[in-house]
Amino acid sequence: MAKLPKISERFTGAIQATDQAQRIAELQTEVERLRVTQSPELEEQIEELRKQLVAEEGELEIAVDSIDPNPYQPRQTITSQSIQTIARSMEKDGQIAPIIVITQSDRYLLWDGQRRWSAAKLLGWKTLRAVKALMPEDLHRKALLTFIHHEDLNYLDKAEAIIKELTTSTGMEASEIPTVLSTVLRRLERSGEANQLTVLVTATTETQVQGIKSLGVNENEKKILLALLDLALNPASVKANLMPMLSLPKDLKTAIREQGLKGAHALALTVLSAKTLKTSERQATKERIEATNRVIEQDLTVQKTRELVAQIKAKYVLPEISESKQVTTVVRGVEKLSSSVMVSTSPEQLTELRQVLQQKLLEIDEILNQ
Amino acid sequence: MPKQKIVIGILANAGGVGKTTLAVHLAYEICKRGQTVALIDLDPQRALDVFCGLPSAEAENSVVRVLGKDFDGNWPLLPAWSNPNIEVCQGHPNMAQVANDLVIRRRGEYVLVDRLKAHPLRHDVIILDCPATIGIICENAIAASTGLLVPIQLEMKSVSGVADLVQWLIGIADDLMLDPHPPILGLIPSLYDNSRAIHRQYLQQLPEVAEQLRVKLYPQIRDSSEFKNASANGLPLQKYRPAHPACKDFKTIADDIVTLVRQGKL
Numbered sequence: 001m002a003k004l005p006k007i008s009e010r011f012t013g014a015i016q017a018t019d020q021a022q023r024i025a026e027l028q029t030e031v032e033r034l035r036v037t038q039s040p041e042l043e044e045q046i047e048e049l050r051k052q053l054v055a056e057e058g059e060l061e062i063a064v065d066s067i068d069p070n071p072y073q074p075r076q077t078i079t080s081q082s083i084q085t086i087a088r089s090m091e092k093d094g095q096i097a098p099i100i101v102i103t104q105s106d107r108y109l110l111w112d113g114q115r116r117w118s119a120a121k122l123l124g125w126k127t128l129r130a131v132k133a134l135m136p137e138d139l140h141r142k143a144l145l146t147f148i149h150h151e152d153l154n155y156l157d158k159a160e161a162i163i164k165e166l167t168t169s170t171g172m173e174a175s176e177i178p179t180v181l182s183t184v185l186r187r188l189e190r191s192g193e194a195n196q197l198t199v200l201v202t203a204t205t206e207t208q209v210q211g212i213k214s215l216g217v218n219e220n221e222k223k224i225l226l227a228l229l230d231l232a233l234n235p236a237s238v239k240a241n242l243m244p245m246l247s248l249p250k251d252l253k254t255a256i257r258e259q260g261l262k263g264a265h266a267l268a269l270t271v272l273s274a275k276t277l278k279t280s281e282r283q284a285t286k287e288r289i290e291a292t293n294r295v296i297e298q299d300l301t302v303q304k305t306r307e308l309v310a311q312i313k314a315k316y317v318l319p320e321i322s323e324s325k326q327v328t329t330v331v332r333g334v335e336k337l338s339s340s341v342m343v344s345t346s347p348e349q350l351t352e353l354r355q356v357l358q359q360k361l362l363e364i365d366e367i368l369n370q
Numbered sequence: 371m372p373k374q375k376i377v378i379g380i381l382a383n384a385g386g387v388g389k390t391t392l393a394v395h396l397a398y399e400i401c402k403r404g405q406t407v408a409l410i411d412l413d414p415q416r417a418l419d420v421f422c423g424l425p426s427a428e429a430e431n432s433v434v435r436v437l438g439k440d441f442d443g444n445w446p447l448l449p450a451w452s453n454p455n456i457e458v459c460q461g462h463p464n465m466a467q468v469a470n471d472l473v474i475r476r477r478g479e480y481v482l483v484d485r486l487k488a489h490p491l492r493h494d495v496i497i498l499d500c501p502a503t504i505g506i507i508c509e510n511a512i513a514a515s516t517g518l519l520v521p522i523q524l525e526m527k528s529v530s531g532v533a534d535l536v537q538w539l540i541g542i543a544d545d546l547m548l549d550p551h552p553p554i555l556g557l558i559p560s561l562y563d564n565s566r567a568i569h570r571q572y573l574q575q576l577p578e579v580a581e582q583l584r585v586k587l588y589p590q591i592r593d594s595s596e597f598k599n600a601s602a603n604g605l606p607l608q609k610y611r612p613a614h615p616a617c618k619d620f621k622t623i624a625d626d627i628v629t630l631v632r633q634g635k636l
Contacts, residue, residue, distance in 0.1 A: 004572075007526075007529045007579060008575060008578060010530050011533045011536075011582070013537050014583060015579075015582045017541070018583050018584060020540075021544075022584070
C-alpha cells in the first residue's frame with residue numbers, strides 16, 4: 001500500500017496551542033506567586049503606614065491646590081479613564097482612604113494617592129483628607145518598588161522608572177545601560193549561563209552577589225545585574241520587554257501614556273519607520289499615527305496589528321524580485337515544443353497557442369519597460 | 371466519602387466516529403460499577419434514542435425544554451433498558467433551532483451549566499452526547515463538563531477533526547473563562563479494525579501525538595458489526611452479546627471515571 005501521510009503533521013497547530021496554554025498556565029502561577037510574595041506586601045505596608053499615621057497624628061483636611069505631585073511617581077501614565085472611574089466612586093461614596101503626603105515647608109508632596117488627587121481636581125473639590133508622613137530617605141525607591149510590581153503600570157513607565165533607578169544606584173548614564181545590559185545578556189546566552197539569572201531573581205541578596213560573581217562579568221555589568229535582581233526583576237525579561245520601550249518614537253510613547261496602547265502593540269507599530277518604509281520621516285510618522293489610532297479604536301490584537309503593519313509596509317516596499325521556478329518550467333516547456341510536434345497539431349490549437357504567447361509578450365514588455 | 375458529580379462531554383468534530391456508541395456503553399459499564407448515570411443527548415440527530423431503544427420524544431419532553439427560557443427544573447428523563455439507574459434526557463431535531471437562539475441569548479454558552487447548577491441531577495455521572503460539529507451546543511457541553519472524552523477513528527477525516535477540536539478547545543475554554551479548563555480525560559481510538567493498514571499505522575503514531583498534547587490515550591475500541599446489530603435492537607453490546615470481546619474495550623475508561631467519582635475530585 002502507498003505511504004500514508006503522518007498524523008502528527010495534522011496536529012502541529014494543536015500541539016503548539018497545547019504548549020502555549022501550558023506556558024501561560026505556568027506564567028500565571030508565577031504571577032500569582034510573585035503577587036503573593038511581593039506586591040501585596042507592599043500594599044499592606046502602605047496600608048499599615050496609613051493606619052499608623054492616622055493613629056499618631058490623625059487625619060487632616062488639606063487644600064487640594066497645596067499638594068504637589070511626586071516627581072518620582074513612577075506611574076507617569078494615569079489614563080483619564082482611570083481617573084474618571086475613581087472620580088465617580090469618590091462622588092458617590094466620598095473619599096474612602098486618606099492620601100499620604102509629606103510636609104515640605106508650607107506645601108505638601110504627594111506620596112500615595114495620585115489618582116485620588118487628580119480626581120479631586122476633576123470634581124472641583126477644595127480639600128482632601130490626608131495623613132502626614134516624614135520624608136522617607138529613599139522615597140523614589142519605595143515608590144518604585146510599590147509600582148514596579150503593580151500590574152497596571154505600563155511597560156514604558158516601568159522601563160523609565162527602572163532606568164532612573166539604575167542611574168541612581170549604578171552611577172551610570174541612562175543611555176549606556178541598555179547597551180551594557182544587552183551585551184552581557186548576549187554573552188551569557190551564548191555561554192548557556194543566562195538561565196542562572198532567572199534562578200537568582202528570587203534568591204537572597206547574598207546568593208545574588210555570589211551568583212553574579214561566578215558569572216565572570218565586568219564591574220558595570222555586575223552593577224546593573226545586581227541592581228535589577230535587587231528589584232526582583234529578571235534581567236532577561238527587562239531587556240526583552242522593557243528596554244525596547246525606551247527607544248520608541250514619541251508618538252507611540254504618547255499613545256501608551258494617554259490612550260492606553262499596550263507595549264507589544266507599540267513594538268509591532270515601530271516597524272513603520274522611515275527606514276523600513278524607505279520614505280520620509282514625516283510620511284512614516286503619519287502612517288504610524290494612523291495605524292496606532294486604528295489599533296486603539298478597533299482594539300486590535302497583537303497579531304492583527306502585525307498584519308496591519310505588514311499591509312502598510314507592502315504599500316511602500318516592493319516585493320523582492322527573485323528567480324521564479326514557474327518561469328523556468330515554462331521556458332523549458334516552450335523550448336521542448338519541437339516543430340515536429342507542432343506540424344502535427346491542429347491549426348485551432350496552434351492559433352490558441354499563438355494568441356496566448358502574444359498576450360504574454362505584451363505583458364512582459366510592459367513589465368520590462370517600467 | 372462524598373462523591374463528586376462528574377460531567378463528561380463526548381466530543382469528536384466528525385460524524386460517525388462512535389460518540390454515541392461510546393456514550394451508551396460507557397454509561398452501561400459505569401452503572402454496572404454501582405453509580406447512577408444520566409445521558410443527555412445534545413445532538414439534533416438524536417441517535418441516543420436508537421441506542422437506548424426509546425421512542426422519539428416530543429420537543430417538550432426533550433432537552434429542548436431544558437435549555438428553553440422557562441425551564442421549571444423538572445428534567446424530562448426516561449430509564450434506558452428499564453434500568454432506573456441509567457436515565458436519558460432525550461434529544462430532538464429542534465436542537466438545531468435552539469442552537470441559533472442560544473447565540474443571541476444572554477449567557478448562551480452557559481445555559482446547560484446554569485441548568486445543572488440551578489436544578490442538579492441526582493446522578494453520579496452525567497454523560498453529554500454532543501453534535502459532530504463544533505458550535506454553541508458543544509460550547510455549552512464544554513462549559514458544563516468536568517472532563518472531556520474524544521473518540522478518534524484512525525482515518526484522516528476524524529484525525530483532522532480531532533486536531534482542530536483540540537486547538538479550538540483551548541481557545542474556547544479561555545474565551546468562556548472556565549476555571550479550571552475541563553481537561554481532555556482521554557483520546558479513545560474507536561471503530562478500530564486491525565485488518566486495515568491505515569488503522570494499524572495510525573494507532574502506532576498516536577501515542578507520540580497524545581504525549582505531545584499531554585492527553586491520556588486509552589486502549590482502542592474495536593469495530594464490530596455486532597455494535598450495529600445491538601443498536602438496531604436498542605441494546606448495548608453488553609446486554610445483546612455479553613460474551614462479545616468488544617464488551618471489555620470500555621473497561622479501563624469506565625474504571626477511571628468511577629475512580630474520579632469515588633475520589634471526590636476531578
